[in-house]
Amino acid sequence: MGMITWNCTEVEEFILLGLTRRPGMQIVLFVIFLISYVISLKGNVLIIFISRISPRLHTPMYFFLSNLSFLDIWYTSSIVPKMLINLLSFKKSISFHGCFTQLFIHLCLGGSECYLLLAMAYDRYVAICSPLHYTTIMHSSLCIKMASGCWIGGLINSLIHTLFALRLSFCGPNVINHFFCEVPSVLELSCTDASLNKTIIFFCAMLVVMGPFFLIIITYGYIINSILKINTSVGRKKAFSTCASHITVVTLFYGTIIFMYMRPGDIHVANQDKMATLFYSVVTPMLNPLIYTLRNKEVKGVLLEITRKRHVP
Known part of the structure; x- marks a missing residue:
């Protein structure tokens, strides 16, 4: 009786309400999200x-930035193609x-990004607070272990x-008031008590979202x-x-994540949840x-070198 009871569901598919039911607006959104998806893919691959x-x-x-870009490619790809x-x-x-x-997939990549942003903050901490020991501390073996830990x-x-x-158990209704299968929206359709799931969401969010976020704040x-101790x-x-x-x-990522997952379970407004999820x-x-x-001189320098080489006969 203490074991997890696996569901015997009658639902074979879910209906996603999406962002709007207006046909004209759906075409506009299709164009906007297609362009943003192409920009995201090209930018992260670059x-x-x-x-x-x-x-x-x-x-x-x-x-770590390459890991973040690789993660973001699949993160957005887990949602946007089906949404389009x-x-x-x-x-x-x-x-x-x-x-x-x-x-x-969405939860896996979202959690990995929370940890990866923490790893990147630690890298900046070592670079600025211990510059003379940076190469000794941030060796390739440690970087691989940190990245692996983020994914795990x-x-x-x-x-x-x-x-x-x-x-x-999901025995109906099967209409999800969202544009993809977000956990809170799916739980609303359960025929059985999902209070344990909501409690798990809150405590996991404390570990996966708030834990790294507070460590990032301390690091910064x-x-x-x-x-401030630098003379010039x-x-x-x-x-x-x-x-x-x-x-x-x-700021962009954690702001919307915290808004989405750190509210009490009953305080959720569908349209606000959609906008928050869409953003992050x-x-x-x-x-x-x-x-x-745009803000990195090294990256812009490499892009400039590549552009010059392409134009050299």
């Missing part, structure tokens, strides 16, 4: 490409197994949520303290510029490459 081909970018910072199809379809459905596969942490988080969601407290304004500006892109990405799942992966390329 980050991975230049990080690989340029020797000057073979550093821990760009190793549904925007042009009369029946906006997703199979039961497809829904839980999407749920699993996201996988464990996803497994917990997915397995506990599968223990529920030390970083800012070290920057040029030195302070240069030190801060190495962190500016990461701070921007952290679709908009942020598109903005990340732009933030890092």
